[in-house]
Amino acid sequence: MEPGELKEAxxxxxxxxxxxxxxxxxxxxxxxxxxxxxxxxxxTEEVVLQTRAADQWGYxxxxxxxxxxxxxxxxxxxxxxxxxxxxxQLAENGKKESExxxxxxxxxxxxxxxxxxxxxxxxxxxxxxxxxxxxLVLCSVTLLTTxxxxxxxxxxxxxxxxxxxxxxxxx
Numbered sequence: 001m002e003p004g005e006l007k008e009a010x011x012x013x014x015x016x017x018x019x020x021x022x023x024x025x026x027x028x029x030x031x032x033x034x035x036x037x038x039x040x041x042x043x044t045e046e047v048v049l050q051t052r053a054a055d056q057w058g059y060x061x062x063x064x065x066x067x068x069x070x071x072x073x074x075x076x077x078x079x080x081x082x083x084x085x086x087x088x089q090l091a092e093n094g095k096k097e098s099e100x101x102x103x104x105x106x107x108x109x110x111x112x113x114x115x116x117x118x119x120x121x122x123x124x125x126x127x128x129x130x131x132x133x134x135x136l137v138l139c140s141v142t143l144l145t146t147x148x149x150x151x152x153x154x155x156x157x158x159x160x161x162x163x164x165x166x167x168x169x170x171x
Contacts, residue, residue, distance in 0.1 A: 018143060021151055025139045028158055032132040035165050039125035042168075046118035049111055056108030063101035070094030117171070124168035131161035 074090035077083035138154035141147075 017146075017148075021139050021142050024151065024154065025136055028132055028135045028139065028154070031158065031162060031165070032129065032136065035125055035128040035132055035161060038165065038169070039122055039129055042118055042122040042125055046115055046122055049115040049118055053108050053111035053115055056104055056111055060101050060104040060108055063097050063104055067094050067097035067101055070097060121168045121171050124164050124171070128161040128164035128168065131157045131164065135161065 070090050071094040074087045074094060077087035077090055080086075135154040135158040138150045138157065142151040142154070
């Protein structure tokens, strides 16, 4: 082979290598977009659930306060000679409000558990994003240095990112 042919073969190999790296970057960018979208949606879900939990706790407080009010009114009515029937009705109302408050408390706690689960899932998606961004940086470094070790190591962080996406999606 002549020196001109060698130079031409070397340039062709570099272009083919750069194409592979470019394709790798494009595929990783798609995974990164997916991870970003899932992270944003999961954070939004977390906020919605947190709002629902706060609403339930407010409702619980209202029911619980009303229950105590009925109990206090019932005690006051018992002091009156004509208030026995009213006292019983107020005591029943207080008991019903207390039972309702308990159901609402359980619902609020359930929303809090769901909020915590969404927060954990969102964290996994966020870490997946970081891993995929690292992959893109490693591919970029490969283009700058022409050292294939960076390109090969980008596959490790890509697999880690994909694994985190799958893990978070299955939770």
